[in-house]
Amino acid sequence: MKAVVLWVGLMVVPATAAGERIGDYGYAAPIEFTPGDALYSLRLPEAVYRHAVRTDLGDLRVFNGSGEAIPYALTQPPSVVRQVEAGIKLPQFPVRAASGSTTAEDLKVEVRRDGAVVSVHAAKGVAAGGVTAWLVDASGFEHPIEALDLAVDGGGDVVARIGVDASDDLKHWHRIAADAPVVRTRFGGERLEQLRVPLNGVRARYLRLADTRGAFSFGLAGVRAAQAAQADAPKLETLTLGAADTSANDRAWTYDTGGRFPVVRVALALPEENTVLPFALEARADPERLWHGLAMGVAYRLTQDSVAVSSAPLPVSTTERHLRVRLTAGAGPLPAAAPSLVAHWQPAELVFAARGSPPFTLAYGRANVEPMRVAIESIVPGYGTRTAMVPKPATAGAERILAGDAAAKAAPDYRRYSLWAVLGLGVLVLAGMGIKLARESVAR
Numbered sequence: 001m002k003a004v005v006l007w008v009g010l011m012v013v014p015a016t017a018a019g020e021r022i023g024d025y026g027y028a029a030p031i032e033f034t035p036g037d038a039l040y041s042l043r044l045p046e047a048v049y050r051h052a053v054r055t056d057l058g059d060l061r062v063f064n065g066s067g068e069a070i071p072y073a074l075t076q077p078p079s080v081v082r083q084v085e086a087g088i089k090l091p092q093f094p095v096r097a098a099s100g101s102t103t104a105e106d107l108k109v110e111v112r113r114d115g116a117v118v119s120v121h122a123a124k125g126v127a128a129g130g131v132t133a134w135l136v137d138a139s140g141f142e143h144p145i146e147a148l149d150l151a152v153d154g155g156g157d158v159v160a161r162i163g164v165d166a167s168d169d170l171k172h173w174h175r176i177a178a179d180a181p182v183v184r185t186r187f188g189g190e191r192l193e194q195l196r197v198p199l200n201g202v203r204a205r206y207l208r209l210a211d212t213r214g215a216f217s218f219g220l221a222g223v224r225a226a227q228a229a230q231a232d233a234p235k236l237e238t239l240t241l242g243a244a245d246t247s248a249n250d251r252a253w254t255y256d257t258g259g260r261f262p263v264v265r266v267a268l269a270l271p272e273e274n275t276v277l278p279f280a281l282e283a284r285a286d287p288e289r290l291w292h293g294l295a296m297g298v299a300y301r302l303t304q305d306s307v308a309v310s311s312a313p314l315p316v317s318t319t320e321r322h323l324r325v326r327l328t329a330g331a332g333p334l335p336a337a338a339p340s341l342v343a344h345w346q347p348a349e350l351v352f353a354a355r356g357s358p359p360f361t362l363a364y365g366r367a368n369v370e371p372m373r374v375a376i377e378s379i380v381p382g383y384g385t386r387t388a389m390v391p392k393p394a395t396a397g398a399e400r401i402l403a404g405d406a407a408a409k410a411a412p413d414y415r416r417y418s419l420w421a422v423l424g425l426g427v428l429v430l431a432g433m434g435i436k437l438a439r440e441s442v443a444r
Contacts, residue, residue: 026365
C-alpha cells in the first residue's frame with residue numbers, strides 16, 4: 001500500500017511543479033516597447049476580447065524571453081462616458097438688424113467694468129428688425145463650456161441649424177460650432193428633442209448664436225452653460241455589427257459581438273430616414289441562456305427643413321457576447337431593413353514590470369487556468385499618489401495562432417484527479433493501519 005501511494009505521489013509532483021508554457025495557449029501577440037524602463041502599460045487589443053476564455057480575462061499571461069510567466073495588473077480607465085454637469089443660466093440679449101448683420105460695427109454693446117454685458121441694441125442709423133442672433137454673456141462662467149443647453153419658447157415644433165461664434169473682446173469673433181441641429185418635434189407618437197449645442201470645452205467671454213438659414217424662427221427662453229464633469233474621457237473602440245438574425249414573432253434583431261467586449265454604450269444606425277423606433281436592449285452570454293434587459297431607448301433618424309438629427313448613443317454596461325434589439329409598444333411593424341448596431345467598448349490597460357529578458361509576449365485563450373493578475377498597487381509602488389511611477393507605453397503586435405481554439409476547450413483536470421486519488425489512497429492506508437492495530441490489540 002505504501003508503495004502504491006509513493007508511486008501516485010511521484011506522478012503528481014511533475015504536474016504540480018511544471019511551469020506554464022506559452023505553447024499551451026491559443027493565441028499570442030508580441031509586446032512592443034522601448035526597453036530600459038521598469039514598468040510598461042499597454043491597451044488590450046480587440047483580439048484578446050475575441051479569444052479570451054474567462055470573462056475576467058483570467059487566462060491572460062505575460063511571458064518573458066525565458067518563457068517565464070510574470071505578474072501583471074489590469075486597470076480600467078476612469079469614466080468612459082463624457083458626463084456633462086447641469087450648468088448655470090447665462091445672460092442673453094437679442095440682436096436685431098434688418099440687414100441680418102451682427103458684426104460689432106452694427107451693434108452697440110454696453111458692458112460694465114468687469115466685462116458683463118448690460119445691453120445690446122442696433123447702432124444708430126441701423127434699422128431694427130427681427131432677431132438675427134443672440135449674444136450670450138459667458139464672462140461670469142469660469143469653466144470650459146462643454147455645451148449650451150437651449151430653452152425654447154412655446155410648444156410648437158422647432159427645426160434649426162445653429163452656428164456659434166466666440167469672442168473675448170466683442171470685436172474679433174471666430175467660429176466654434178457650425179450647423180448644429182436644434183430640433184423639437186413629435187413623430188410617431190414620440191416627443192423628440194435635440195436642444196444641446198456641443199462646444200467641446202471652449203473658453204470664451206462672449207458667444208454669438210445665429211441661425212445659419214436666416215432670422216430666428218423661434219423664441220429663445222434661456223441658455224445654460226454645461227461644464228464637463230470629466231474632461232479627459234478615455235478613447236473608446238467601436239464595433240459596427242449587422243443583424244445576425246431577425247425574429248418577426250419577437251419583433252427583434254439579434255447581434256453577435258464575437259467576444260467578451262466591455263460595451264459601455266450602444267447606438268442604432270437606421271437605414272431609412274424619418275424612422276422612429278422605441279426599443280428594449282437585451283443581452284445574454286450564450287445562446288443557451290435567457291435574454292435579460294439592459295436598457296430602454298428610442299432610436300430615430302429624421303430630416304426636416306434640410307436639418308438631419310439622429311438619436312444619441314444609449315449608455316449600457318455589459319460584457320455579454322449576444323445583444324438583442326426588441327421593438328416595444330408603439331414602434332409599429334418590424335421594418336424590412338435591419339439597423340446596424342454600433343457598440344462602443346472600453347479596453348482595459350495591462351501594466352507589468354519588465355522582469356527578465358525580452359522579447360515579451362501576451363498570451364491568451366486557454367481553459368483550466370487560474371488568474372495570475374495582481375493588484376495594481378503590487379506592480380506600481382505608491383499607485384494613486386503623485387509620487388507613483390508612470391508606466392511607459394507599450395503596444396501589442398500582430399496576433400499569431402499557437403494552439404488555436406483547441407486550447408479553449410476544457411480538458412480533464414488530471415492534476416485534480418491525481419490529488420483525489422492520493423487522498424483516497426491515504427484514507428485506505430490509514431484505515432488499513434487502524435484495522436491492523438485493532439487486530440493486534442485483540443490478539444494480545
